[in-house]
Amino acid sequence: MAETLLEVKNLRIEATAYPPGEPPQEIVIVHDCSFTLEKGRVLGLIGESGAGKSTIGLSAMSYGRGGVRLTGGEVRLNGREIRSAGPGVLRSVRGREVTYVAQSAAAAFNPAKRLMEQVIEATLHHGLMGRAEAEKRAVDLFRQLDLPEPESFGRRYPHQVSGGQLQRAMTALALCPKPDLVVFDEPTTALDVTTQIDVLAAIKRAIQETGVAALYITHDLAVVAQVSDEIMVLRHGRMVEHGTTRQIIEDPQEDYTRALVSVRSIEHEEKASAAPILTVEGVTARYTGLARDVLSEITVEIAPGQTLAVVGESGSGKSTLARAITGLLPPTAGKISFAGRTLTPKLEDRPREDLRELQMIYQMADVAMNPRQTVKTIIGRPLEFYFGLRGRARDERIQELLDEIELGKGFADRYPAELSGGQKQRVCIARALAAKPKLIICDEVTSALDPLVADGILKLLLKLQKDEDVAYLFITHDLATVRAIADSIAVMYQGKVVRYGPKSQVLSPPFDAYTDLLLASVPEMRLGWLEEVIENRRMESAGN
Amino acid sequence: MSPILKLVVQRLALGVLLLLAASVLIFVGTEILPGDVASAILGQGATEQALANLRIELGLNDPPVTRYFNWLFGVLQGDLGVSLSNRRDIAEAMSVRLSNTLFLAFWAAIIAVPLAILLGLVAVRYEGRWPDKVVSGATLATISIPEFLLGYIAMYFLAVQYRIFPSVANINASMSLGDKLNAIALPVLVLVLVVLGHMMRMTRAAILNVMQSAYVETAELKGLRSFTIIWRHAFPNAIAPVVNVVMINLAYLVVGVVVVEVVFVYPGMGQYLVDHVAKRDIPVVQACGLVFAAVYIGLNLVADIVSILANPRLRHPK
CATH class of the missing domain: 3.40.50.300 (P-loop containing nucleotide triphosphate hydrolases)
Structure with a gap:
């Protein structure tokens, strides 16, 4: 059996809610969550908003966003308990052993600093490499992630590159310190469907090539099916089902998972044309x-x-x-x-x-x-x-x-x-x-x-x-x-x-080029879809 | 033309226009003051003939518009006119006073600005905890107390009780820098206390605002220290509001020090203005007003331009 990287045991996460017109209340947002992640594996966390998926993802860095507190259980990273660890230990873990890719890279990059400076900051801060070496690694990552002009890309400011490029730069930022684990928090949700597929493919390839483990958080089951080895379904802060990606997609056990898999099953018969309104x-x-x-x-x-x-x-x-x-x-x-x-x-x-x-x-x-x-x-x-x-x-x-x-x-x-x-x-x-x-x-x-x-x-x-x-x-x-x-x-x-x-x-069919691209970019809920699309595109561009 | 250069030129043009408008206001304002300059100079016992001669000599019979433009062209050529009370050239007399005021303002600023920003950063770092409460409370207290009272309190303890610094801040050209600094220690202290609170609180508020941003979370998840995050990631994005309030306070150090100068009998612009208002010396009042307006507009212009330059979107267009 492979080595265990992250072990979460009976994790309990609480926050203070301020309902209108009532005194503040303590609410539990994650109940008794347990799972393990082996080195080099990708676990997808899926659920609707409020299911606690981002909160659980950030718990791998022992971080509570806003007033969120990790109040019970254990989070063991590389065998070390970090849930209750002090700020010094956490600083040495964050940005070195675990890194984070945020949903909106546009907001997660500091607008006042050049991309290179931000991408290599954690690597330099933790003393993992010298500046020249770190910059070289960043450029390699930019190239690996298909960013334009990788040599000079880092000299730009965040507002000077597109949303899809920023999201890939964020991935480079997360991979630069050679972490053991990357938390991807809805990295493609804010992107257009045609851009999403490129970013998704870049992320998947980067994960495979670096052998890093990942928690991949999303509400889109079709997306997570493309990148993860296992999937954990969450609802209202509780685990509903945890299994391999194949099992979740093809043989879901719980009703809620089945509803997620079969979502968008609406059938609508097209009506005959008539005089327009x-x-x-x-x-x-x-x-x-x-x-x-x-x-x-x-x-x-x-x-x-x-x-x-x-x-x-x-x-x-x-x-x-x-x-x-x-x-x-x-x-x-x-x-x-x-x-x-x-x-x-x-x-x-x-x-x-x-x-x-x-x-x-x-x-x-x-x-x-x-x-x-x-x-x-x-x-x-x-x-x-x-x-x-x-x-x-x-x-x-x-x-x-x-x-x-x-x-x-x-x-x-x-x-x-x-x-x-x-x-x-x-x-x-x-x-x-x-x-x-x-x-x-x-x-x-x-x-x-x-x-x-x-x-x-x-x-x-x-x-x-x-x-x-x-x-x-x-x-x-x-x-x-x-x-x-x-x-x-x-x-x-x-x-x-x-x-x-x-x-x-x-x-x-026959489709025009743009509609074809649009249709081919919509993630399908089956294994291997992403590879197929990428392969098709490569063949098309080779044929041209 | 690059967009940033265009913006800066626009601001400069606007500043010049504003200064021109201020000169009109100052002229009109002194114009509608009651009393006759000629009789103010010659006193109660002057003969009608003497008054009439003086009015002609001073050009007081010309229409106001003509006098305004005469004054304005004089100013543009560096001629601020002649003082009515002692017949001395205003530009000459004022340059000494202005340099004294700037000397005082400079030392107050060089202590107050970095200190205010540092205290603001500390307050953010320990937000809601005792260092924040102490800093916020103390600075609130110093801006709430009127500056003349602060002046007398400082004088009572530091000059009278313990005799560390002189109570009268008298300086002249023959003094060494050390002696001068010793002389102005008390007014500098009072000015620092007066402007500190405003700048510190604005720094704190502006940075706290930025601390909510997603990129601050990114920095935190890189494992950086709190102070590094505040200084390296939050502060550069809070420069625009901080610079604005810093410039307003610097302007105050030049323009608003009248009370403090009077308390410490400091030979600066404030004293100069107060003395000549009492003597109805209109040309001096006008010249002082114009210099104050120029300082105020100039510093705010600098704030605007720094804010523009601090915006990476303008500095590095797509």
Whole structure:
């Protein structure tokens, strides 16, 4: 048997919670967690937000983020107990035996320092190498991680490189001191799907070549299946299941794991095309002060009661299209027709009826609601504004809407802070629905949610579409979501629609180059997928 | 033109404009003061003829706009005018006073600024624990006590009771540097106490703000010592707000020392201004006002430019 590197025994982690209007409470966020990790192995920690996966990952460095405290059990690293160790011991462990790759490299790099300085800092601090040697190792790592111009890459500042490159630089930072263990905390979650695959491949190769052990934390089972040897499923701070990656993916034992594996099983039959309710014709738009068009000659349409999914990576102009349709950014050219009328370009000039029939739901439900208003006030506002409902009639309608979004009576008097992420998004849906719109623009409404919660929101949206005959313009970067709910699809790239049509047609070959790349980049929940994609790409580039 | 150069040039132009506006305000302000300069100079018993002659000589009968521009062009050529009370050239008299004030401000600043930043760093390192509480409490106390009272307290203990330093801070050109420093020890002490709190608290707040950043966590997970993290990772990102408050306090050391100079009878700009306000010596008051405005605007300009230079996004564009 291989040598044990990390042994966690009966770990208990606590924090102080500050519920609104109540005295502070001690809460346990990780209960009795035990696992071991052998040298050179990769363990995936998976679960939804709040499952305690980052907290457990950081416990390998005996670090509690915020007010989090490791209050019980043992964390043995290389045979030494570090949970209860003093600051001196911890300083010698952190950055030398264990290193950390954060979710947002953009925030985790110091904006005021050059990359090289930060990448080799821990190595120098622990006296592992001289400066020249450390810099040479960093350059080797930059090369290994496919960073551009590895010799001079380190001279740049964080803001001078892209998000995907920063994430790889963070990996170099973690690998530079030749640690025994690296904690990867959602390293690809913030990246576009097409970038994610490159970073994932670079990380996997670096792990294999250096033989380092890793804890790989993510909420995306398909991603973790590509890089880890074992997977531990967590929920509410407890271990649900721990097994080899193959066993978890192919033969999950627990119901919760099965739900995770089978998530996104929504089947949606594409509806036949019909006369459109919204027509966007040749719309071009740009932001003031910017030299190029953010949207160029966009032409799409949506039929009543159907869903048009707009997909593309960040910066492709998806959200700008929504701003043009809602009138927040008046287009410089083109025409938008809605329900047989031509919409005036500017929001301020639109009649109330146009405003009512065209509603919007946002990605960040918690910032889209006034934190000082109750759910009742939030949902009641459009009822008053558009229909003049008051008193009992208004309360009854609010109750109807709460029933429709599957939240009970008790929610009317709650504040947004007292709701979970999924519940907040449901309230936002109810607020949009209250106006009885013909079209709702959904801007990445499930991107900030955990997969199972997102699934619930998508099912709700489909049900509401059936009941209320409302059309959706669904903006997303997630192709799985698109498959689940779209009737037609527009693929956007650099401000242009590169592919557009009914779902069945857009998702069938022959593909244009970009759509092909996009589709091939979506992680699939099976072993060996990543290798296949990389191999395919290599063959293609060799063939060209 | 690089964006950073453009920003700096913009700031400089804005500073010049602001100074011009300040000169107008100063001129108008002294203009609407009650009383007649000629009768102020010649006193109650002056004849009508003598007053009229003096008014013509001083150009007091010209319209205000003409007088303003005459004054402004004079200033631009280094001619601040002549004092009404003693007929001496203002620029000459003021250069001695200004250099005294700058001498005092320099020594106060050279002690106060590093000390304030160091104490701020210490307060951050031991946030919420006793060193933080002691430093924060003590500096709060020193800014809360009026500076003249601080001056008299210092004088009572250090000059009267223990006779360590002189109570009157009189310096002149013939003194050696050591003697001068001994003479100004008490006013320097008081000024340091007055400006320390403000700068230290701002340093503490600005760094604590940065300490919430993800990159500070990264540094912590590299196993660095707390003080290294604060100094190397947090402080460089807190420079802009700290520099702003440092410059405001440096400006105070030049412009706002009137009270302290009077308490210690120090021959600086503050004393000079107070003396001539009492004598209704308008040209001197105007010149002092203009110099103060220039110092204030200049130091804030420096703060702006340092803030711009401290931003790596501007210094190293993509």
